[in-house]
Amino acid sequence: MTIEQVSSAKVFNGWHKQFSHQSTSTQCQMRFAIFLPPQAQQQNVPVLYWLSGLTCTDENFMQKAGALKIAAMLGMAIVCPDTSPRGENVADDNDGAYDFGLGAGFYLNATQAPYKAHYQMYDYVVNELPALIETHFPVTKQRAISGHSMGGHGALSIAFKNLQKYTSVSAFSPICNPINCPWGKKAFNGYLGKNSQTWFEYDSSELLKKLTDPQSFIPALVDQGESDTFLTEQLAPQALTQAAEQVGYPLVLRMQQGYDHSYYFIASFIEEHLRFHAQHFN
């Protein structure tokens, strides 16, 4: 597990760094970014994994969310993986669409050719990346997970499948019910095939309905802008709240008046999300 440093910049007395490495999950070079707060120079710190949305790389959140000052104060590392495998040999869609293929890995393990050769983002994010981070950096095994849009789907679905691995989960504008929206149907059809029974295992609302042990529940916070143009057609937060009510999961969904789908929305509430995760680390 060797990693190669790509960049390094001091920020708020901590460090933002990018690394690349050969991934065993995705069978290609992957780049990720890590923010190490100043506290990491003295002690191991907990980690927030951030999963970005369609068209993003490891850079969007680090540059636009305004999270690093607060993470520095709270003593929290942040890790941003890429949103898909990349490289010359990695299959893309045929028409350069933004919502499938490169930049749109949907945090699942593809089963369909040609995508299955590299699109194994679920294994990468759940297993390979944390193992690598915990080997190479001064971090504890306390992990939280959050994300935006496709990354909100990733954060919620990964958390609901791995409650024991994370202390808390949050999301901004998540795709809550991908089996029933155009982005999700296109992605799941392409990566997982026509048999929609296999899609359920990556649908946060469906996964939530299966959680029956209240002892295993972890705190969950979702923010959704009311003026998000993707709200009705793609995001469907009501599916998530209905599922939460069905099983008595104490998920907090906040509809935020006037906010859209952009990083302006994320920047407006990221401090509350970081404080929410920090509160549950200890």
Ligand SMILES: N[C@@H](CCC(=O)N[C@@H](CS)C(=O)NCC(=O)O)C(=O)O
């Ligand atoms: N309007 C975008 C849709 C994609 C989009 O809104 N991406 C969101 C995540 S779903 C994003 O974070 N974009 C990158 C950014 O704002 O930095 C497009 O057509 O390319």
